[in-house]
Amino acid sequence: xxxxxxxxxxxxxxxxxxxxxxxxxxxxxxxxxxxxxxxxxxxxxxxxxxxxxxxxxxxxxxxxxxxxxxxxxxxxxxxxxxxxxxxxxxxxxxxxxxxxxxxxxxxxxxxxxxxxxxxxxxxxxxxxxxxxxxxxxxxxxxxxxxxxxxxxxxxxxxxxxxxxxxxxxxxxxxxxxxxxxxxxxxxxxxxxxxxxx
Numbered sequence: 536x537x538x539x540x541x542x543x544x545x546x547x548x549x550x551x552x553x554x555x556x557x558x559x560x561x562x563x564x565x566x567x568x569x570x571x572x573x574x575x576x577x578x579x580x581x582x583x584x585x586x587x588x589x590x591x592x593x594x595x596x597x598x599x600x601x602x603x604x605x606x607x608x609x610x611x612x613x614x615x616x617x618x619x620x621x622x623x624x625x626x627x628x629x630x631x632x633x634x635x636x637x638x639x640x641x642x643x644x645x646x647x648x649x650x651x652x653x654x655x656x657x658x659x660x661x662x663x664x665x666x667x668x669x670x671x672x673x674x675x676x677x678x679x680x681x682x683x684x685x686x687x688x689x690x691x692x693x694x695x696x697x698x699x700x701x702x703x704x705x706x707x708x709x710x711x712x713x714x715x716x717x718x719x720x721x722x723x724x725x726x727x728x729x730x731x732x
Contacts, residue, residue, distance in 0.1 A: 592619035598721030607729045616687040622677040633712035636664035638701040697732040
């Protein structure tokens with residue numbers, strides 16, 4: 536009787552182990568499939584976003600297209616901003632990009648910084664907000680009548696202060712923006728990053 540019970544227990548244990556392994560395998564398959572699909576959609580979405588920016592740029596006749604001007608970014612997150620640039624200079628041109636934090640308000644609308652009023656944004660109070668933006672390229676050479684999308688990466692630090700942060704986006708030719716021999720190309724664009732409380 537005890538031998539029969541022991542055999543039944545062993546068989547039950549083997550069946551449970553096999554079923555557990557099958558369920559575990561199915562779980563791994565589903566998780567891998569979900570993450571792979573999400574990554575593919577993200578890449579497609581990014582490509583679609585770039586194509587939309589370039590389409591708007593061509594249709595509007597603008598030199599610089601910044602279709603979205605407000606972004607909410609949580610602490611520790613990364614956000615990508617796409618800016619379309621169209622070369623209408625008459626020849627192949629090398630473009631350089633300059634992005635700067637120029638103003639910031641905390642949630643109570645107190646100024647954290649304001650470049651126009653001489654309050655530097657390169658300060659602890661403003662969270663050194665100019666350092667949050669990383670450009671995709673320093674310079675880009677583009678043939679006449681062609682366009683490209685410049686990617687800006689907002690890398691939000693964990694200790695960023697809450698508030699609304701205003702940035703300027705400039706494109707220059709001839710040299711890096713602000714240096715001797717540089718000429719601004721197109722208008723200065725503005726965008727805002729909101730850091731929630």
